[in-house]
Amino acid sequence: MPITIAILSQKGGTGKTTAVRTLTDVLSRGGLRVLAVDLDPQGNLSDYLDVPPEAQPTISEVLSGQAEIAQAIHGQVVPANLSLAETELALGGKIGRELTLRRALEQAPEGYDVVLLDCPPSLGLLTVNALVAADFALITAEAQYFALQGVEQAMQVVEVARDSLNPSLQLLGVLLNLADMRTVHSREALVSLKEQFGEKVFDSVIRSSIAYAESAERALSILDHRPDLAIDYLALAAEALGRLGGFQEARLRIEQISARAAE
Ligand SMILES: Nc1ncnc2c1ncn2[C@@H]1O[C@H](COP(=O)(O)OP(=O)(O)O)[C@@H](O)[C@H]1O
Ligand SMILES: [Mg+2]
Numbered sequence: 001m002p003i004t005i006a007i008l009s010q011k012g013g014t015g016k017t018t019a020v021r022t023l024t025d026v027l028s029r030g031g032l033r034v035l036a037v038d039l040d041p042q043g044n045l046s047d048y049l050d051v052p053p054e055a056q057p058t059i060s061e062v063l064s065g066q067a068e069i070a071q072a073i074h075g076q077v078v079p080a081n082l083s084l085a086e087t088e089l090a091l092g093g094k095i096g097r098e099l100t101l102r103r104a105l106e107q108a109p110e111g112y113d114v115v116l117l118d119c120p121p122s123l124g125l126l127t128v129n130a131l132v133a134a135d136f137a138l139i140t141a142e143a144q145y146f147a148l149q150g151v152e153q154a155m156q157v158v159e160v161a162r163d164s165l166n167p168s169l170q171l172l173g174v175l176l177n178l179a180d181m182r183t184v185h186s187r188e189a190l191v192s193l194k195e196q197f198g199e200k201v202f203d204s205v206i207r208s209s210i211a212y213a214e215s216a217e218r219a220l221s222i223l224d225h226r227p228d229l230a231i232d233y234l235a236l237a238a239e240a241l242g243r244l245g246g247f248q249e250a251r252l253r254i255e256q257i258s259a260r261a262a263e
Contacts, residue, residue: 002035002114003115003136004114004115004117004134004136005114005115005134005135005138005172005240006119006137006138007019007020007118008119008127008131008137008154008158009121009139009140009154010123010150010154011121013121014142014177015177015212016119016121017040017044017045017048017118018177018212019138019140019175019177019233019236020116020117020118021216022221022223022230023116023240025221025222025223026223026233026234026237026257027237027241027250027254028076029223029253029254030237030241030247030251030253030254030257031250032114032250033112033113034112034114035108035112036077036078037078037101037118038059038080039059039080039117039119039129040084040118040119041082041085041088041120042080042120045077045079045118046077049075049076049077049079050075051075053081055074057071057072058072058080058081059078059080059084059087060080060084060086062104063084063100063101063104064087068107069104069108070109073108088125088126092125097125098125098164098165100129101129101132117130117133128157131158131162131169132161132166134166135169136169136170137154137158137171138173138175139155139171139173139174139175141175141189142178143177143178143179143186143189143190143205145188151197152196172240172244173200173201175206176190176201176206178208179206179207180207181205181207190205204236204239206236207232209226209229211225228262231258231261231262234254234261235258238251238258
């Protein structure tokens with residue numbers, strides 16, 4: 001069985017989709033088989049990972065029972081588009097609505113090591129579905145003044161999912177993203193997150209850079225576009241694999257890529 005990780009935050013713009021995209025890339029280069037699932041009707045992850053907008057079926061058809069998950073895998077990704085907003089509404093009226101994604105993922109083809117779930121920018125039913133389907137939650141926070149509040153709200157939803165439908169759900173960590181450590185705001189955000197969540201805050205911080213938007217626009221991985229910046233995500237991936245345990249070989253490979261990128 002793969003390890004499933006939900007990447008969530010209470011709002012948009014905290015770098016979730018970029019994290020999923022980049023971790024998909026980094027973990028794949030580490031030799032792991034990764035499946036990325038887009039759970040945002042905006043379909044940003046599908047764009048980033050170069051799935052044609054007309055690709056069918058998508059996660060909508062899977063969640064509404066019209067397609068098997070295996071049919072909806074395009075390359076490495078199960079894409080989403082605007083129809084997911086309607087699917088979410090329709091799902092709301094169904095019994096077992098929180099379990100829909102979990103049941104779908106149980107039917108996924110064998111051989112994946114890691115499944116990454118890119119949550120929408122809210123803590124609604126789709127995010128709850130992700131948390132019920134996941135083994136681990138990774139919360140992203142934008143390095144600014146209200147970061148702590150957002151993480152606390154996301155944490156509450158993680159706890160609700162754990163207490164109700166998914167007792168084995170664990171917090172993988174809290175990621176400080178889009179950080180500029182030269183600013184007081186970013187430094188204070190990190191301090192307050194560490195005060196509140198201690199060890200759960202990743203040591204790896206993702207620096208803010210326009211290069212992420214550029215690389216998305218050019219459909220280029222940050223590893224190829226700006227290896228000097230990509231070391232942030234390489235460090236995060238190695239740290240996350242360390243927390244997960246196992247994956248020794250992948251971790252080693254990623255550390256080797258990181259050493260080359262830093263040169
Ligand atoms: N480390 C970063 N530094 C600067 N901009 C970033 C970084 N990560 C992501 N971005 C940009 O910020 C915007 C929001 O990122 P995205 O990953 O889509 O966030 P979310 O999925 O949480 O809404 C995008 O334009 C993206 O290119
Ligand atoms: Mg997103």
